[in-house]
Amino acid sequence: xxxxxxxxxxxxxxxxxxxxxxxxxxxxxxxxxxxxxxxxxxxxxxxxxxxxxxxxxxxxxxxxxxxxxxxxxxxxxxxxxxxxxxxxxxxxxxxxxxxxxxxxxxxxxxxxxxxxxxxxxxxxxxxxxxxxxxxxxxxxx
Numbered sequence: 001x002x003x004x005x006x007x008x009x010x011x012x013x014x015x016x017x018x019x020x021x022x023x024x025x026x027x028x029x030x031x032x033x034x035x036x037x038x039x040x041x042x043x044x045x046x047x048x049x050x051x052x053x054x055x056x057x058x059x060x061x062x063x064x065x066x067x068x069x070x071x072x073x074x075x076x077x078x079x080x081x082x083x084x085x086x087x088x089x090x091x092x093x094x095x096x097x098x099x100x101x102x103x104x105x106x107x108x109x110x111x112x113x114x115x116x117x118x119x120x121x122x123x124x125x126x127x128x129x130x131x132x133x134x135x136x137x138x139x140x141x
Contacts, residue, residue: 006081010140013077017133020070023063024126030060031119038112053111060118071125074132083135 034056041049 007140009077009080010136013074013081013083014133014136014140016070016074016077017129017136020067020074021126021129021133023067023070024122024129027060027063027067028119028122028126030056030063031115031122034060035112035115035119038115042109042112057111057115064118064122067122067125071129074129078132081136081139083132083139 034053037045037049037053037056041053
């Protein structure tokens with residue numbers, strides 16, 4: 001009975017981790033796209049590239065918010081199976097105002113830096129979740 005209960009808890013943790021991973025991967029796709037549009041914008045892409053970049057950044061921010069919720073759920077589920085972990089993901093503002101109204105190389109560079117920081121955070125979280133999911137799979141055998 002105890003083994004069955006633990007298997008169920010592990011399965012719940014795996015499902016929560018997989019949800020978090022999906023959200024993180026969607027955020028990564030949008031950040032990658034925002035980065036590409038940002039490079040184009042820095043090379044003189046103009047208003048359209050600015051709009052596309054910010055659209056992708058807004059999408060990424062939304063997916064990152066989903067990922068934060070999913071990661072919090074994953075943390076709770078991990079505690080149920082006695083796997084200690086701390087997953088943190090900070091999402092800071094993307095300097096949208098500065099980029100639109102002071103459209104110069106400096107503002108674009110700052111936005112690219114923020115995109116790079118967010119990509120790094122997402123990639124780190126993806127690696128951590130993947131590692132924890134592998135540990136859970138091992139526990140469930």
